[in-house]
Amino acid sequence: MSRTEPITRLEVAACPTHRMDVKHYAPYEVGCACLSEVRRNELAQRLAQAREEGNPLAEMAE
Numbered sequence: 001m002s003r004t005e006p007i008t009r010l011e012v013a014a015c016p017t018h019r020m021d022v023k024h025y026a027p028y029e030v031g032c033a034c035l036s037e038v039r040r041n042e043l044a045q046r047l048a049q050a051r052e053e054g055n056p057l058a059e060m061a062e
Contacts, residue, residue, distance in 0.1 A: 003029055006060040010047050013057065014039070 007025050015034045018024040025032045030047060031040035050058035 002026060005029070008047060008050075008058055009061050010050055010057040011043065012061045014043055019061070 003026055011025065011031055012019045015032045018032060028040060030044040047058060
């Protein structure tokens with residue numbers, strides 16, 4: 001599956017090592033290869049909650 005949404009600040013916080021490498025995040029809808037499937041699912045839930053709350057961490061990373 002490829003990404004349909006922009007990379008968010010929350011995702012970059014979960015994997016700061018690769019924050020400048022967009023291709024690192026591209027194959028995943030949420031998260032990256034550094035995270036296990038369980039961690040990506042947890043991150044997706046946290047991201048959904050952050051979006052509901054209007055949390056700035058859900059905004060696109062710069």
